[in-house]
Each structure stands twice: as structure tokens, then as C-alpha cells.
Amino acid sequence: MAERRGRILIGAGTCGLAAGAGAVWAAAERALTDLGLPDTPVIGVGCIGYCQEEPLLDVELDGQRFTYRRVKPDQVKRIIEKHLAGGQPVTELLLGECVDAPNPYPTLPFYAPQNRVATRNCGFIDPTSLSDYEARGGYMALRNALAKPPHDIVEAVKASGLRGRGGAGFPTGRKWELAAKSPGPHKFLICNADEGDPGAFMDRSILEGDPHAVIEGMVIGAYAIGADEGYIYCRAEYPLALERLRDAIEQARQKGYLGNNILGTAHSFHLHLKEGAGAFVCGEETALMASIEGRRGMPRPRPPYPAQAGLFALPSNINNVETLAAIAPIIRNGADWYAAMGTAGSKGTKVFALTGQVNRTGLAEVPMGISIREIVYDIGGGIPNDRELKAVQIGGPSGGCLPASLLDLPVDYESLQREGAIMGSGGMVVVDETTCMVDFARFFMAFCARESCGKCTPCREGTTRMLEILTRICDGNGTMADLDRLERLAGNVKITSLCGLGQSAPNPVLSSLKHFRHEFEAHIRDRRCPAGVCKNLISYRIEADKCTGCVLCARNCPVEAITGEKRKAHVIDPEICIKCGACFDVCKFDAVIRG
Amino acid sequence: MEILLNGTRVAVQPGQTIMQAADSAGVHVPRLCNYPQLKPSGACRLCVVQVKGARGLVAACTTPVAEGMEIETDSPTVADARRDVLDLLVSNHPLDCFHCEACGDCALQDYAYQYGIKEGSYDGARRQVEVDDRNPFFRIDYEKCVLCGICVRMCDEVMGYGAIDFAGRGFTTLVSTPYGVSLDDSACVFCGNCVQGCPVGALVPKSQVGAARAWEMKKVRSVCPYCGVGCAIDVHVKGNRIIKIEGAESPANHTMTCVKGRFGWEFVHHEDRLLKPLVRRADAPRGAVGREWFEEATWDEALAAAAAGIARVRDGVGPDAVAGLSSAKASNEENYLFQKLLRAAVGTNNVDHCARL
Amino acid sequence: MTNSLDEIADANTILIIGSNTTESHPVASLRVKEAVRRGANLIVIDPRPIEVAEAATHWLQPLPGTNVAVLQGMMNHILTTDLWNMEFVDSRTEGFAEFVASLDGRTPEWAASVSGVDAGLIRAAAEAYATAERSTILYAMGVTQHSTGTDGVLTLANLAMLTGQIGRPGTGVNPLRGQNNVQGSSDMGALYDTLPGYRKVNDAAARTALAQAWGVADLPAQPGAAASELPDRIMAGEIRALYLMGENIALTDPDANHTRKALTRLEFLVVQDLFLTETAAFADVILPACSWAEKEGTFTNTERRVQRFYQALEPLGESRPDWQIIVELSARLGYPMPCASPQAIMAEIAATVPQYGGIAYERLGEAGLQWPCPTPDHPGTPILHREKFARGLGRFSAVTFRPSAELPDAEFPFVFTTGRSLYHYHSGSMTRRARPLAEHRPDAYAEMDPATGSAMGLQDGDLIRVTSRRGEVTVPVRLVPGTGSKVIFMPFHFREASANLLTNTVLDPVARIPELKVCAVRVEVAQA
Ligand SMILES: Cc1cc2nc3c(=O)[nH]c(=O)nc-3n(C[C@H](O)[C@H](O)[C@H](O)COP(=O)(O)O)c2cc1C
Ligand code: SF4
Ligand code: SF4
Numbered sequence A: 001m002a003e004r005r006g007r008i009l010i011g012a013g014t015c016g017l018a019a020g021a022g023a024v025w026a027a028a029e030r031a032l033t034d035l036g037l038p039d040t041p042v043i044g045v046g047c048i049g050y051c052q053e054e055p056l057l058d059v060e061l062d063g064q065r066f067t068y069r070r071v072k073p074d075q076v077k078r079i080i081e082k083h084l085a086g087g088q089p090v091t092e093l094l095l096g097e098c099v100d101a102p103n104p105y106p107t108l109p110f111y112a113p114q115n116r117v118a119t120r121n122c123g124f125i126d127p128t129s130l131s132d133y134e135a136r137g138g139y140m141a142l143r144n145a146l147a148k149p150p151h152d153i154v155e156a157v158k159a160s161g162l163r164g165r166g167g168a169g170f171p172t173g174r175k176w177e178l179a180a181k182s183p184g185p186h187k188f189l190i191c192n193a194d195e196g197d198p199g200a201f202m203d204r205s206i207l208e209g210d211p212h213a214v215i216e217g218m219v220i221g222a223y224a225i226g227a228d229e230g231y232i233y234c235r236a237e238y239p240l241a242l243e244r245l246r247d248a249i250e251q252a253r254q255k256g257y258l259g260n261n262i263l264g265t266a267h268s269f270h271l272h273l274k275e276g277a278g279a280f281v282c283g284e285e286t287a288l289m290a291s292i293e294g295r296r297g298m299p300r301p302r303p304p305y306p307a308q309a310g311l312f313a314l315p316s317n318i319n320n321v322e323t324l325a326a327i328a329p330i331i332r333n334g335a336d337w338y339a340a341m342g343t344a345g346s347k348g349t350k351v352f353a354l355t356g357q358v359n360r361t362g363l364a365e366v367p368m369g370i371s372i373r374e375i376v377y378d379i380g381g382g383i384p385n386d387r388e389l390k391a392v393q394i395g396g397p398s399g400g401c402l403p404a405s406l407l408d409l410p411v412d413y414e415s416l417q418r419e420g421a422i423m424g425s426g427g428m429v430v431v432d433e434t435t436c437m438v439d440f441a442r443f444f445m446a447f448c449a450r451e452s453c454g455k456c457t458p459c460r461e462g463t464t465r466m467l468e469i470l471t472r473i474c475d476g477n478g479t480m481a482d483l484d485r486l487e488r489l490a491g492n493v494k495i496t497s498l499c500g501l502g503q504s505a506p507n508p509v510l511s512s513l514k515h516f517r518h519e520f521e522a523h524i525r526d527r528r529c530p531a532g533v534c535k536n537l538i539s540y541r542i543e544a545d546k547c548t549g550c551v552l553c554a555r556n557c558p559v560e561a562i563t564g565e566k567r568k569a570h571v572i573d574p575e576i577c578i579k580c581g582a583c584f585d586v587c588k589f590d591a592v593i594r595g
Numbered sequence B: 001m002e003i004l005l006n007g008t009r010v011a012v013q014p015g016q017t018i019m020q021a022a023d024s025a026g027v028h029v030p031r032l033c034n035y036p037q038l039k040p041s042g043a044c045r046l047c048v049v050q051v052k053g054a055r056g057l058v059a060a061c062t063t064p065v066a067e068g069m070e071i072e073t074d075s076p077t078v079a080d081a082r083r084d085v086l087d088l089l090v091s092n093h094p095l096d097c098f099h100c101e102a103c104g105d106c107a108l109q110d111y112a113y114q115y116g117i118k119e120g121s122y123d124g125a126r127r128q129v130e131v132d133d134r135n136p137f138f139r140i141d142y143e144k145c146v147l148c149g150i151c152v153r154m155c156d157e158v159m160g161y162g163a164i165d166f167a168g169r170g171f172t173t174l175v176s177t178p179y180g181v182s183l184d185d186s187a188c189v190f191c192g193n194c195v196q197g198c199p200v201g202a203l204v205p206k207s208q209v210g211a212a213r214a215w216e217m218k219k220v221r222s223v224c225p226y227c228g229v230g231c232a233i234d235v236h237v238k239g240n241r242i243i244k245i246e247g248a249e250s251p252a253n254h255t256m257t258c259v260k261g262r263f264g265w266e267f268v269h270h271e272d273r274l275l276k277p278l279v280r281r282a283d284a285p286r287g288a289v290g291r292e293w294f295e296e297a298t299w300d301e302a303l304a305a306a307a308a309g310i311a312r313v314r315d316g317v318g319p320d321a322v323a324g325l326s327s328a329k330a331s332n333e334e335n336y337l338f339q340k341l342l343r344a345a346v347g348t349n350n351v352d353h354c355a356r357l
Numbered sequence C: 001m002t003n004s005l006d007e008i009a010d011a012n013t014i015l016i017i018g019s020n021t022t023e024s025h026p027v028a029s030l031r032v033k034e035a036v037r038r039g040a041n042l043i044v045i046d047p048r049p050i051e052v053a054e055a056a057t058h059w060l061q062p063l064p065g066t067n068v069a070v071l072q073g074m075m076n077h078i079l080t081t082d083l084w085n086m087e088f089v090d091s092r093t094e095g096f097a098e099f100v101a102s103l104d105g106r107t108p109e110w111a112a113s114v115s116g117v118d119a120g121l122i123r124a125a126a127e128a129y130a131t132a133e134r135s136t137i138l139y140a141m142g143v144t145q146h147s148t149g150t151d152g153v154l155t156l157a158n159l160a161m162l163t164g165q166i167g168r169p170g171t172g173v174n175p176l177r178g179q180n181n182v183q184g185s186s187d188m189g190a191l192y193d194t195l196p197g198y199r200k201v202n203d204a205a206a207r208t209a210l211a212q213a214w215g216v217a218d219l220p221a222q223p224g225a226a227a228s229e230l231p232d233r234i235m236a237g238e239i240r241a242l243y244l245m246g247e248n249i250a251l252t253d254p255d256a257n258h259t260r261k262a263l264t265r266l267e268f269l270v271v272q273d274l275f276l277t278e279t280a281a282f283a284d285v286i287l288p289a290c291s292w293a294e295k296e297g298t299f300t301n302t303e304r305r306v307q308r309f310y311q312a313l314e315p316l317g318e319s320r321p322d323w324q325i326i327v328e329l330s331a332r333l334g335y336p337m338p339c340a341s342p343q344a345i346m347a348e349i350a351a352t353v354p355q356y357g358g359i360a361y362e363r364l365g366e367a368g369l370q371w372p373c374p375t376p377d378h379p380g381t382p383i384l385h386r387e388k389f390a391r392g393l394g395r396f397s398a399v400t401f402r403p404s405a406e407l408p409d410a411e412f413p414f415v416f417t418t419g420r421s422l423y424h425y426h427s428g429s430m431t432r433r434a435r436p437l438a439e440h441r442p443d444a445y446a447e448m449d450p451a452t453g454s455a456m457g458l459q460d461g462d463l464i465r466v467t468s469r470r471g472e473v474t475v476p477v478r479l480v481p482g483t484g485s486k487v488i489f490m491p492f493h494f495r496e497a498s499a500n501l502l503t504n505t506v507l508d509p510v511a512r513i514p515e516l517k518v519c520a521v522r523v524e525v526a527q528a
């Protein structure tokens, strides 16, 4: 069999591996050997974003790329044999949209509205290969930058309008300008790769899929502000990202992109990798620096700002992974190119992690200003089972819930802030009618209460008290006075807390109270959970008229709470019922009523 | 530089914090975690104030003043937030002021009184910690701790030992030694400066436990009787007994002490104290050593005997057959009188003290 | 101290020699730590692995008794590398040529061969001290309690003058005084050769002035007996009566057996103390004094700061303040003193002691005053020798290194050295009666290097017998890494294992301070 020019790409980020990409990869290697094609490269690429359909296996052949979805190891041999060797795609296994159109990425509904800048290489290159990165223009921006005075770089980043993607959205160029003005000779540039938001994984994807993009951004940033030493603070829960970074730093060092006299210039930059201490708050910049210094990761008040006295009391600049990954394209394509995307106040693109009750989940990088509706319906493909969209939660535990009525809100810093959400790090959870907003707020509050560092009073004590009140409401023991107290406390914790964690922890509660107050009131006044989630507030009964006496419910009840003769109406004993909902789910005649 | 503090123009120094500026203007901003000798930490959030144009409230202890800054230290928003923060603290604090050593000398109690908080309004979980009685110097009752971190910073920033730090997270945060071992087995040197800094009753000298509360004690300024640093101290006294000693402000020590200065005073009340003059019994053999060879005497008898013995040698053998050793623990006045006695009353230069030992 | 405690925090280089600062002067050590946190160099010259040594940027670990050699090696290096301060030497000092000659051949290599300290380290320390903008020297009994103690102090003065590190903020030669009022006792003339205010007893003018003030015809002109000489003078029958105010020489004297023997020889002994001490047991009359808390007065701390202390308690039992007892006794000796109160005594001090001329109770406030304070409106003197030295020009001293009087030999192969522990003090008569301290550190111990210890089959807590030419003690051992294979250390606070039964009485010829820091001992495993 003649070998054809082709290669296999396997989505082997943490998401892909979790879905079984490892076994697919092994199966591919085996199949290629079996089929006598041992020289065909199999490349583990980073996450391309379409996490829901993983494991993804792409066959690249004669410049065309076909994507196979949810691949099982036992399908691999057939794909390789028929497609790679035989030139015939296995259509029934392809990602639907690929059947008629190879190279589907630009046109796939999931990808069409996207504009991939920070994630430009993710899923397209071998992240362990520096030459792959270089082949797509990698480190060109660094060469350009080093040929200009540092001031020009700062100006370019300012003109691009890039704002920090770590949450607060502080203009990156202004930050660099401040750091550049701080007196040297020793300064630090730190990359914040702690990514502690539950449900956020864009930074991980970039680090795993394109580590050099971050390193290049850092070297350029270091040059711009005059830093000679740097740290990447990456959470320990990201072993693959750490491995990719470790290797990439070594490659860059050997190639002269890091170290003394980078590319023969006077610029030197030494980069260290630091494993995180495993707390959400360590992502807060002052806590992060304390953690690098070997102290307990606790935030401290600013001023002094990092630019004045940061790591080891020296001038420091700290940026998020995604921020840094956008630097090289800005330098290469020009500030105007970047600034042309987005809105007046929010330029460029932002990566979102789309999860929850939506048809297509995954990572999507979109231009700022795109509407929530476009993200949820065009990229995400809408809500499964034709349910109603109820809310979109943006920004994780620091963010807020926006109701369906705001679907046309443009996603930019200003608009989100106005409506009580925040961009945060870019988590976007789609919620339908089966989610209880009180319970949902409680989930985020529990996270913040657990992760509060314990230093300042309002956050340490207040998050737990808010959690207690929310729990009371979910349990049906809340009072209207509780609601007032919750609102007052949330407001006070927000304005009095020391760091961003406490200042934003009340956001989910406050925004839910703003847009979904009726649900809270239903829990309190009517002792009812409209979404049917809060166990204490729901009961199951069987409507005798509808019950056919099929006994399916009785057979599925784990505690034998349902009695009744065959073909006669059944009854549920509320004393025994544990509200698991098994009967509700199995009844074919909608006779089980939840209320 | 000028700011507008509660509507009044106030001159301030650049670099001052809002708290410092308010202090100099005589405006008290409540605080728990601020301590003069320590870097501000911004932990308790009682000192939040409103600054025009700022997002949220700002901590007065860490925010520097700026030209023209408009500050409200007790606006309705501030007062409500502050009351809520206090409420949170009180809600997680045992209300057993009846038998707390810090009663009457407790910042939390004072502010709760000022802000009208009778009891915490948040019912729910309460921190529960056993009293740590393991070291001989002070009692640790972390149930009363407000996590101001003064003790932690004292041990780190001033003492340099870092024997204690925060442990745990969120609501379960506690001050602790590594692995919770007794301070006896930690880097602690029992200077007790942390105890003095504790604004509540979490750290209390054992000598005070069950013995006295603030208003019962008289505070007398003194100087440590041990080494030559000469730390200024306050001796706290009730009923002619020392209850505890704390460091006082002097350029010599700036309120700090070491373990001896703070905890080394019990010898004053020791049962071995000589309370009556003693003279050697008439039937005691020469050179016999020990208490049993002495009997009690009146001061007149003892002084007469002492003077007679010295005078006998002075007048019989000569002044230089008498010698005296003064004490490096005695006061200036006493040392002066002692050498004067030897030189003028006896007539010898045989006077010394053990400066060198 | 020539300078003030707070200035230590601002120094760029701190040289600590013979001071276990964190244990003996803990609150002074806080300033050292502050300076180190700010990036100061810390040079520690000490044979033991004490806390400041471990925090040091330069730890020089000489054999006990070789301080002078190390310092001379440093000065030799400073001279040969031209790091000395010519302007200061020219304008402020004299005796430079003889001094330079005395350093001939005292190279770092020579110092290394005598002290065991690496020559490179001696050089580095010399440079760190000489080149810093502000360098300060802190020292304590580890310098003075040697038969060559005076040489040590003079050598430190030489070093400071050579580099101009004196007379400015953050510099100076700063002894840390052991007891809370050593400074004041000396200021007040409780010294065998010195009148109040450091005037020599043979200074006729000073004597006349004082005699007049005190209403006596004349004062003795011959120097008296130093404390360290008393046992011998008593044994020789020259001294027959002794009046001790709060001293426990039976425990704190070197070769305490000798002292105890002398006490039995006295014709008459008066002891004035809080407790029936080991020494009081020998007395004919014991006068119960009250503690500092039961009286008022002033103490002068190590930075010459005169501070008031107030009466906190009524005297316990029938005990009386020392000053009252002295007044009573004096009257019965036919010399009534007109002093009604400590305040009145201070007024007399101000009138007779020039340095205290401006000191009065009303002025002392919370911060006290640092002498010299000659006049009622003088603000006190934080820094000595600013424009000139007390005697005008600073005098260099040509010092010759001498080894300790008793060096280890085949029979007594270890160097024995003594000192304080953080939790106890002096003879322990106060601290061992303070329950928390006694509970926390109840027992005596001797420190020894782990390697040496385990070679003898010893473990922490095992009993050893330490024997010198003068006596022996049995004590549990603590194996402390870094102690030095030939060194045994014991604190001297414990009467049941009194270190001073072993120590040597040999005196420094000038200061008459005994060599408590070095003698030779033998160590054996003792049966429990
Ligand atoms: C509780 C808390 C957690 C944070 N976690 C992260 C994080 O995981 N990653 C991140 O980049 N920024 C995080 N931040 C924001 C950082 O403090 C900081 O603003 C950011 O790293 C600055 O980079 P940027 O300007 O590029 O956004 C967090 C902030 C807070 C208050
Ligand atoms: S007593 Fe002193 S050493 Fe011990 S924990 Fe407190 S501050 Fe630290
Ligand atoms: S023990 Fe006292 S000083 Fe320490 S954190 Fe708690 S309240 Fe503050």
C-alpha cells in the first residue's frame, strides 16, 4: 500500500485525555504500525475548543482536514485504513458538518463566529514542538519588538486597547507603562496561570496547546517594562500544562529566546516556573506573590501596587495567561488590527468557557461586543431538549447571573458590569428552567466561603453567614427578614472586603436577587422551589386520574414509599419518600406530580 | 497638603495614611488589627471609610491621603458597614465577658458598646476551639480570637521567630503553630509581646487568669530589673500583688520586652522572701552555714548589731579592713549612698560592685 | 554605649562580638534583626552557634580567648588594602604609628592560625565593617571576661577609630551591660578606684570637692580592693568585715569554693538581700531588703539613659528599701545622711556628679535622659565623641595578643566557657523563683558538640562530670551542633551545678575582671 502524505491530529489536552484520547492515540499508533504506515505522524494537539465532542481525531490529508468526533479506540483502525490509507472518509463517524465540507473550521457553526487570537494555535500545532510554533510565525513578534525601543512596545499595547483578561480588565498597556517607569535595575514579570475559577479552563488550554505563545508574550513584556526575571505561577492541578511549560521554557532557552542577551540583544530575561499552592485566592496578585516568596498565600492591601513594590518588594508586573498570549499577534499585526475588533471600551477578543445546559460546550474565542445570544445560540447551538433558557452566569464565583431578557446584551466589560455580572476570567454557564437560582447562588457562595483566605473579617465571616442564609432559604426555613439581611450583608461584604475575592463573592447573590427575586420569595413565602431542585421544598404525589397502576414507580422507588395494587392508582407515603425523583422520571403517564 | 475630613479642612503630611491623618486631627477611626509597631495589614476592616470617587469603602489604615481627598469616617454607609463587620465578629465570639480577663480592656467590647451591638445577629456556626493551656506563661483561648493577626505579625515582623501563623482557610481559619504543637515545642521564646498586642482575651498571661480585670489593677510605671537594656514596663498591681507586667513606651524598648521582663517577677512574692531581719545566734559555731543558725530580730537590734560589727573592725583594725560590695541591681540613688557610706562613714575605697560578672 | 539602641537598626554593618544578644539582651537584638531585614551585614565573632551567629552574613567562630587575634587580623587587612579612614585618623586620633607597628605581621593568615577562623572570612568581615557607611560594634561579657579583656576592649576602640566608625549615628563601640544598673553603679562610683562621675580616687581636687559636699575632712586616696580580689584579701587577713548589698558571691565568683572558704574567715559579715542566699548563710546579720517593685528610684541603662521607676507595692513584711537601710546604718556608724527620699538623693547626685548635673526627677518623664546631661536645660547626649573624644584626641593602643591564662592540655583537654540563657539570670535567685521561668527551664545543663558527645557514647540528657583544676560539677549534657569539638559551655544560673566551681580566678591586670570565659576542663561520663 502506497503511503500517502498525511498526518493524524488527536485532541490531547486535559479535556481530551479525560474523554479517552489516550486510548485513541495508542490505537492510532497501533493501527499505523499494523497497516504499515509507521512514518505517518500522530500529533497530540492542544484543545481546539470543542470539548463536548471529544475525543477528537483529525485526519489531515493533502491539505484537507477532517474531524472525527467522539472517537472510540475500536473505530480508529477503520478510520485510518479507509481514510488515511484509502482516501475515503468514514462519513458516519465524522463531525456532522465535515461530511460535505472538509477544512470545516472556518464554517462550522461552533467556529464561524469565533476569532481566535490568544488560542490561534491551539489544536493546530504540536505543542511540544518549537518549530511548529515558529512555522506559524512564532517568535517573529519578539524579533520585531527587540528591534524597537521598549517604549514603542508599551505604546503599541496601549493603542491596541488590550485589557487584562485575568478578571479586573485593567488596561495592559497602562500597567506596563507604570511598571516601565518604576526604577530598576531588577524587576519581575509574572504570568498568572493559577486559574482557580471553577468551570474556567481557557488558560489551561492555552498553556497545554500553545505554551510558547505565553512565553513569547512574556519576553516581549519583560523587554517593554525592563524586567530581567520572571515567574509563571501555574496551579499544581495542571500537571500537563506544567510539563508543557517546563519543556517549552527549556526549548526557548536553548534557542536563545530566554536567558542572557536574547537573540543577541542587550535584553536578558530569566524565567522560572512555580507550582501553585492550590488555593483559589492564590490567583489574587498579592497573594500570588506572597506564595512565590514562600509565605502563606494571603492578599495584602494595595498600595503599594506591584509596580511599586511587588515580588520580593521589587517592581513587578503581573498578567494573565490569555493577556500575554495576545501580545505577540498585537505586535506582529499591529495595534490597529487588534483595536479594530471589539467595542469602543473593550477591544479585541475574549475566550469563554461555555458550559451548562447548552448543546455545544467548549472554549470559544469571540470578538468583544458579540451578544450573549450569539454565543449561546449560534456557537452553543441553543438549549437541549427545547427547554427555556433561564439565565446565563458569567464570570464564575465573582460574576453574576443575567436573565433571558438580557440575551442581546453585548459581551463587553462595561455592559456586563452595568448589569451586575463581570467578565471575570470568562466562565459562561448556561442555565435552563431546571436550575434553581437560589441553589445556584448557594453553590457559588459555598465555593467562596471555602476559598476565603480567612484574613479579612467580612469575607471570612460574611461568606459563611450568607451561605447559611442561602441554605436556610433552600431548606425552606428562610424568612423575609433573612432576605433583607442577605442583601444588606452582601452589599457590605462587597464594599468592605480586602481583596477581589470578598469584593466579588456577593455578585452571584446580588445579581440573582436583582433578576430572580421572585424565586427567593417563592422559597420563603410559598415554601416552594419553582425549579423543583430544593429537596425540602418539593413533594411528589401521584395524580390518581392519570395513574394507570403500571407499578413502574413503585418498582423504582429505592425506599418503597409507593404502594398500590396493580392497575389501581398508587400513592406515595410522604413520610418515607426521600424526594429522589425516581418515580417522576420513570412515570410514562405524567402521573407523578412534583410540587 | 489638605484633605476634607468629615467636612473639615485638615492639613496632612504626604505619605500619611488616612488613619494617621485622622488620628492627628483627633478623629478616631475604629480599628482592631492596627498596631503602632507593626505594618498595617488591612485585615479587620473596621477602619473602612468613604472616599469620594473610590469604589467601595477603603481601609483607613492602608490608604494614603491625597491632595483634596474627601473623606467621611462615619457616614451612614460607613456606619452601617462597620456595624455589620462588628456584628460578624461578635456573632462568632463567645459572649462570656462576665468571666473574661479582657473585660474592660477589650477593643471588641468597646466597639460593640459604641455601635450598640448587644449580641451577634448572625446565628449559625460558631468557632469552637479548646483552650490551650500547655505553656507556663500564657493561656491561649482562640475561641475569643478575632484573627486580627497582631500576634502573628508581632512574632514575624518584630521578633523574627514566626512561631505562629494563620492556618486553615475561610471560617475555620485559626492562628496556630506549625502542626498545632505547643508553643513549648515551637520557635517561641515567650517574649509575650503577642500577648500584650492581643486586643481581646485570646492571649492572657496565666498570672492574670481569675486574678484581676483592668479596672481593678493599678498600673505603675517601672523599669525591668534584669538586663542592661532597661526596658520600660508597666507593673499591674491589685491588693499589693503584682498581677502582670507589660512593656511600656520608652526609647529603650518601644513597648517590647523579653520573657524575663514580662514573666520573671514572681520572685517578689516568693515564700523565700526575707521578711524580718535575722542575726546569727549567739550559740552558733564560727563559720556554721545555714538558716538554722539565725534568729529573727527587730530592725533596731539588727541595725545596731550590723553597725557595731563594722565599727569594731573600722575602729579596731582600720577602715581598710572593711569592704563593701554594692549591687548592679540597686538604684543609682542606692549605689551613690552605698559608696558614700564606705568612703565617708567608714573611710575606705574598698567598695565595688559586680559589674564584671 | 557610645551610641543609642535605636541607632543599631540604622547601621549598615553590625559587628557583634562576645555577645549572645538574643538571649542576654533580647530587646536590643530586635534592632539587630530589624537592620538585617533591611539588608545590613551582620558580622558575628563568637565561638558558639548562637542565634545571631546563625543569622549572620559573616560568622567568625574563633577558639575561646582569641578575639584579639581575629580583630588584629581584620585591622591588618584594612591597613594593607587602604580601607582605613585617613581623615578621621589624622584629625581625631593620636598614637597611630605605634599602633600600626603593633599590627606588623598580624596578617589574616596569622590570625587564622591562632583562632582557627578562615583568613578569607576575616578579610571579608574586615571589608564589610570598614566600607559600610555606618558600622556599629556591639559587645558584652564575651569580650571582657578574659584575662585579656581590656586588650579586647581597646582593640575594638582601635578598629572603630581606624575606620572612623565612631561619633556618628549608627556607629560606635557599644558594650551591652549585663545587669540593669551596671551602668548606674559605675556612674555612681561604686568602684574601688573611682569616685562618682569617673574621677579617680587619687584626683585630689575631686576628692576635696566631694569631701566638702559630704561634710567630711578628707576621703581616702588609695584605690581599694576590687570585688575579684576580696577572697584573697580576706584569706590574707587584710579584710575582716564585709557589707554585701544584694550580691551572691558564693555562687557568682569564679572558683566559688575559694570564695566560700574566705567567707568563713571573715570576722563580720552583713548581707542585705531579698533572700537567704548561699552567701547570706555565712552572715552575722541579714537585713531584709525589698525588691525594686516596692521602692522608687532610677536606673541607668546600657545607652546611658537614666529612667525612673515608681513604687508599685508596699514593702513586703518588714523589708525595707536599700537606700533606707543604708541611711539607718550610716547614722549608726556616726555619719548621719540627710537624705529623706530618692528624689532628694538624686538632687545630691546632680550637685556632685557632673554627668548627672542636669538630671532631676521632674525632667525624666517617660523617655528619661541620656547622660552626659550637665545642666538643667541640657537635652542629654545620645551619641558620644561626636566632635572630639572625652580626652580630646582618641588614643590608639598598641596591643599585643596574649593567649588565655589556662589553655587545654592533655589532662584537661576541653575549653570551658560560661554564659547566660534567655530564661534565667545571673545566680538564678530571681528567675528560679519565678514559676513560669523555672517551670519552662528547670535544670542546669552543659552544651557539647554532638560529634564529641557521641564519640563518648553520650546522648542528650546523659550526665557528665566536668572537672577543672578547681572543682567539679555533674550535669546533664545537651548536644548542640556547631559547638566546636573542643568546647564545653555551661550557663551559670544553677546553684546545684554551679559553673563557677570550675572557672579560673585569674584577672585581667587592668580591669581586674576574672577570666570566666576560658578555662581548661576534663569531661567524663557520670553515673546517674
Ligand atoms: C480571588 C482572586 C482570584 C484570582 N485568580 C486569578 C487567576 O486565577 N488568574 C488570573 O490571571 N487572575 C486572577 N485574579 C486577578 C489577578 O489578581 C490579577 O488582577 C491578574 O492576574 C492581572 O492580570 P491581567 O491584568 O492580565 O488581567 C484573581 C483575583 C482575585 C481577587
Ligand atoms: S511569645 Fe513572642 S516568640 Fe512566642 S509566639 Fe508570641 S511573639 Fe512569638
Ligand atoms: S490571638 Fe489575639 S492577637 Fe492573635 S489574631 Fe487572635 S485576636 Fe489577634
Ligand code: SF4
Pocket (backbone or CB within 6 Å): B224, B225, B226, B227, B228, B229, B230, B231, B253, B256, B257, B258, B259, B260, B261, B262, C024, C025, C026, C027, C028
Ligand atoms: S525585658 Fe528583657 S531585654 Fe528588656 S531589660 Fe528586661 S531582661 Fe533586658
